[in-house]
Amino acid sequence: MSPLAYLIFKPTSEQHETEQELIEIRAILEPEFNLSVYFTTPEDSAGQLAHQAVENGAEVIIASGGDGTVSAAAEALIGTEIPFGVIPRGTANAFATYLGIPNDLKAACLVILSGHTRLVDTALCNGKPMVLLAGIGFEAKTIEQADNEAKKRFGALAYILAGIKQFWQGVKPFETSVETESQTAVIQQATAVTVANSAPPTSVLAHGTTGVFVDDGLLDITITSPQSRLEGAIALYHLLKSGFNNNAVDLDNVHHLRARHIKIKTEPPQPVVLDGNLMGTTPIEIECIPNSLNVFVPSTAET
Numbered sequence: 001m002s003p004l005a006y007l008i009f010k011p012t013s014e015q016h017e018t019e020q021e022l023i024e025i026r027a028i029l030e031p032e033f034n035l036s037v038y039f040t041t042p043e044d045s046a047g048q049l050a051h052q053a054v055e056n057g058a059e060v061i062i063a064s065g066g067d068g069t070v071s072a073a074a075e076a077l078i079g080t081e082i083p084f085g086v087i088p089r090g091t092a093n094a095f096a097t098y099l100g101i102p103n104d105l106k107a108a109c110l111v112i113l114s115g116h117t118r119l120v121d122t123a124l125c126n127g128k129p130m131v132l133l134a135g136i137g138f139e140a141k142t143i144e145q146a147d148n149e150a151k152k153r154f155g156a157l158a159y160i161l162a163g164i165k166q167f168w169q170g171v172k173p174f175e176t177s178v179e180t181e182s183q184t185a186v187i188q189q190a191t192a193v194t195v196a197n198s199a200p201p202t203s204v205l206a207h208g209t210t211g212v213f214v215d216d217g218l219l220d221i222t223i224t225s226p227q228s229r230l231e232g233a234i235a236l237y238h239l240l241k242s243g244f245n246n247n248a249v250d251l252d253n254v255h256h257l258r259a260r261h262i263k264i265k266t267e268p269p270q271p272v273v274l275d276g277n278l279m280g281t282t283p284i285e286i287e288c289i290p291n292s293l294n295v296f297v298p299s300t301a302e303t
């Protein structure tokens with residue numbers, strides 16, 4: 001008997017495109033799986049549908065959409081051994097990129113069929129699932145600015161354009177206190193705080209540390225506090241470099257910590273983006289859940 005698989009699928013606003021993508025995915029997966037498809041709606045979240053799939057005895061769960069869909073669906077699998085497939089169809093697809101899962105539909109389906117899995121950490125941020133990162137300040141304001149129309153027209157470039165605009169306008173500095181199981185750091189003039197479970201190099205603000213590893217049982221915290229555009233540009237350059245070479249940034253206005261459990265407060269409260277979607281404002285509390293998600297990845301992927 002073929003394994004019972006559930007595909008949690010976020011439709012796009014283009015109905016024709018959605019139908020075509022689904023036909024392509026079904027054609028590859030159905031010969032191997034007893035496949036049921038659940039469509040997300042603003043009311044039926046990927047998380048609820050994935051929980052339903054688990055209750056129905058799913059042997060494989062696959063999420064297809066942007067990072068928000070993947071993250072929400074993952075929550076139902078935390079701590080189970082059910083293998084989790086990702087078919088990226090969003091704008092940034094940062095989780096798939098980080099794990100080396102291709103953006104091409106067919107190639108992503110073939111990764112699932114290959115059956116190679118990897119155990120990765122997840123986290124809970126104020127009780128909500130986090131597979132990538134939580135961003136406070138600059139990143140959250142950038143996501144706020146990258147509207148749906150721009151994402152449709154420019155794809156991932158919309159985030160870069162919004163980031164440049166945000167950089168140019170500047171972020172009003174805020175005071176932050178970051179409390180971990182072993183220390184508390186207070187930064188008076190922060191512009192961004194990023195807590196990462198995983199992050200591709202393009203999630204620039206996450207890369208103050210010596211690499212962001214998704215299976216080390218720890219979260220990587222980067223706090224930036226540049227006080228001018230020039231300092232900001234230098235910090236961004238070093239963070240971008242660090243994303244590729246895993247050397248920690250050595251600048252006075254880039255701070256980094258590693259911890260399993262983190263509480264962050266800011267004054268005044270700041271918007272928070274969680275796995276690509278705005279979730280509210282600070283304070284936040286994040287706990288890493290080591291080795292809690294079993295994801296299909298290419299057998300050659302290294303991170």
Ligand SMILES: Nc1ncnc2c1ncn2[C@@H]1O[C@H](COP(=O)(O)OP(=O)(O)OP(=O)(O)O)[C@@H](O)[C@H]1O
Pocket residue numbers: 010011040041042043045065066067068069070089090091092093151276277
């Ligand atoms: N059928 C739907 N129509 C409109 N919104 C939906 C639908 N299904 C889910 N959503 C909403 O979409 C959000 C998750 O989107 P997700 O991040 O996965 O994809 P995206 O927005 O297409 O991609 P990206 O964030 O990369 O641009 C959630 O806020 C969810 O409520």
